[in-house]
Amino acid sequence: TQLLEQSPQFLSIQEGENLTVYCNSSSVFSSLQWYRQEPGEGPVLLVTVVTGGEVKKLKRLTFQFGDARKDSSLHITAAQPGDTGLYLCAGALSVTSGTYKYIFGTGTRLKVLA
């Protein structure tokens, strides 16, 4: 069974603090995505990383794909209450040429207090 472990599971921080969420697996992924999900809604894609070692920045969010494409991290600088939500990583595993199945992480529930 392919698993994507996320840590921490829960995180409650004050506005303005920095935080890092980790996503780890023993499997090698063709790509890794990060999503944010609000209560009662579907996940919304934040970023896709494809190349080992790749770093992408989205305003205060920095995403990194591990060199071996087995792990990833999401770093948020100066967190704001609007960052509150469930953060999910998802890895794409190649099934056949051009087709993939998607493994989602266990999730990190972030709460940013004003």
Place this chain on the structure above:
Amino acid sequence: DSGVTQTPKHLITATGQRVTLRCSPRSGDLSVYWYQQSLDQGLQFLIQYYNGEERAKGNILERFSAQQFPDLHSELNLSSLELGDSALYFCASSVGGGLIYEQYFGPGTRLTVT
């Protein structure tokens, strides 16, 4: 609003019954994905269709089946329902079926089996 619609929003049914969940993808999207999200299992990929054909299969039970119709809408059929099938079921769509295409998630159908 992602542009993906799912009906019904809520569904309550008894064990042993059969239900059908419906998904309409975003205009122009050819690929549809089905996911199950429960508290203990997280978000699980079930199955993907591309332009009417099954493309990839995840952790879909034999009691579950899906199809994508010529107008590209998709249905997920769940039969012989068990208490453990209670979950949020999400549909997502993308333009293509490969790795680089962003998936847009619908609002989900909450299924409660009593």
